[in-house]
Amino acid sequence: MAPPEKQAEPEELNDVKxxxxxxVSNQKGGVGKTTVAVNxxxxxxxxxxxxxxxxxxxxxxxxxxLGFADAYDAEPPSLFDVLTDSEQRGEIKRLVQDHAEMDVVPSNVDHHHTEREMxxxxxxxxxxxxxxxxxxxxYDYVLIDCPPSLGHLTDNALYAAQNLLIPALAESTSKRAVELLFDHVTSIERDFDISIQERAVVANRVEExxxxxxxxxxxxxxxxxxxxxxxxxxxxxxxxHSAGTSLFEYDPEVDMCDVFLDIAATLDEQFGLPPAETAPAREAR
Ligand SMILES: Nc1ncnc2c1ncn2[C@@H]1O[C@H](COP(=O)(O)OP(=O)(O)OP(=O)(O)O)[C@@H](O)[C@H]1O
Ligand SMILES: [Mg+2]
Structure with missing residues (x-):
């Protein structure tokens, strides 16, 4: 669970960060959304x-x-209740799981019903x-790992984030997927009078x-x-993924770490975050 010292005092709430x-979205399945989000x-x-x-x-x-199978199978309230019952929205605080590298709002077996219930x-x-x-x-960042479909859940992610990180396979089937995503994003922008920024595209599983x-x-x-x-x-x-971590915890020598660090540096620059500390945030606690 999130450490108690992170709780904001009521007087801070008028000026919240x-x-x-x-x-992290692409309605095509298996393109690397989860891999990109975690890394x-x-x-x-x-x-x-x-x-x-x-x-x-x-x-x-x-x-x-990330190692939270118990939370996935846990009894209500879960993400399903948070998203479908306004009286239980505040329960999201109690769902947060503490991982070595990040906090996680877990999915849940009941979440299969959210799309329909919405x-x-x-x-x-x-x-x-x-x-x-x-x-x-x-948090400095909230990353939303989207399902492989364009429905209420992905719309919720697009509306909440208004920023997109798009993983896509470097194969021809991605053309249609990306065009469909563009069309969908445009319709959400129009419906809600918002602007959604594409912050990065990650061609994944690239081969020669x-x-x-x-x-x-x-x-x-x-x-x-x-x-x-x-x-x-x-x-x-x-x-x-099987070991429950990102590449950085699993094997920081793997060459792809540099790519994920480049993505992180680009995001920091785009969002105007000040120069990074040298130590990982979680170890610094
Ligand atoms: N660059 C990569 N190299 C090798 N394997 C990869 C790479 N990226 C992803 N994978 C593997 O491909 C599979 C699909 O990746 P992932 O689960 O991240 O895709 P996804 O888009 O989240 O899938 P879904 O649409 O089902 O949510 C996983 O087994 C993952 O470990
Ligand atoms: Mg996934």
Whole structure:
């Protein structure tokens, strides 16, 4: 659970710190959303940032991967109640799990019903944003690991974050996925009169193939104003997931650590965070 010293005093609440909030999103399955979310969180921690990772995916891969299988199977209240019952919104504080590198709002087996239940909720798209108001001030960053679908849950992430981190495979099937995501983001912007910024695109599982080269060129054209990164296929990323950590805890010598650190540095620059401390935030406590 979040350490008690992080609780804000009531008088601080008029001037609360706003975390940089990012939706890690691509409705295509298996492209690396969870891998990117966890490893960018690890890299931000290396730069001394306090990070909250919200596992908004009913599959709970980030939750289980980071070692919170018990929270995934826990009895109510869970993320389902937080997002579908305004009276239980404040329970999000009690859901927060303490990982060595970040705090985690875990997914839960009941969260499979959230998408359907949200049809009956007033202002369904705003529920995650409202819930995060209660805890966001404790963090520099909130990263939201999205499910592989475009529905209420992803809309909640886009509305709450208004910033996007897009992982995509360097293969031709990504073109349609990215175009669909763009169209969806545009419709959310129009519906809610908001502006959603693409902060970074991560070509993931890149290999030395002609198809990958063609797709990297396509990404360069489609995201000409957005910082782009390439994460290569590395079995260490799967092993780190199984070990319950980011690459930084699992094996900081793996070359892809540098890519995740570059992403973290770019985000710090975009969000105007002051120069990083040298020690990871969690170790500094
Ligand atoms: N760069 C990589 N190198 C090797 N394996 C990877 C890499 N990125 C992701 N993987 C593996 O690919 C699988 C899918 O990745 P991940 O779970 O991050 O995708 P996802 O987009 O979150 O999936 P879902 O859509 O189901 O939520 C996982 O087994 C993960 O460990
Ligand atoms: Mg995932």
């Amino acid at each position: 706003q975390p940089a909030t990012l939706a 960018v969180a690890g890299a931000l921690n290396q730069r001394g940032r306090d990070v909250l990772l919200v596992d908004l995916d009913p599959q709970g891969n980030a939750t289980e991967g 049809t009956h909720v007033r202002r369904p798209t705003e529920q995650l944003s409202l819930a995060l108001e209660g805890i966001g001030q404790h 193939t002609n198809e990958a080269t063609e797709m990297l060129d396509w990404f360069a054209r489609a995201f000409d104003d957005t910082p782009r990164f390439e994460v290569r296929k590395r079995v260490a990323l799967q092993r780190a």
